Amino acid sequence: MVKINVHEAKTHFSRLLARVSNGEEIIIAKAGKPIARLIPIVQKPGKRIAGSAAGKVFVADDFNAPLPESIVSAFEQ
Numbered sequence: 001m002v003k004i005n006v007h008e009a010k011t012h013f014s015r016l017l018a019r020v021s022n023g024e025e026i027i028i029a030k031a032g033k034p035i036a037r038l039i040p041i042v043q044k045p046g047k048r049i050a051g052s053a054a055g056k057v058f059v060a061d062d063f064n065a066p067l068p069e070s071i072v073s074a075f076e077q
Helices: 006-011 013-021 069-076
Strands: 002-005 026-030 033-038
Touching (some): 002 006, 006 013, 013 026, 013 033
Parallel strands (some): 002 026
Antiparallel strands (some): 026 033
16 A cells, blocks of 8 residues: 555556556545545456356266265375
8 A cells, every 4th residue: 555645646647547457555645644545446247147057067976975985084184
């Protein structure tokens, strides 16, 4: 987080936007007192559509079958 005064923010606004777009947060201060915050906008993911993965997911018939003893013992060590 970087603190910058209003005059510098006006002078270098494009540069500040580039920094913000890279994930940086900028605090703008007037007379040393913080008055605003520039932060990147986080894009929301698109709306999920039910059934859009149909035919892309495979679940084996033995999915719920017990694990082999060699694997179970590896977890218990």
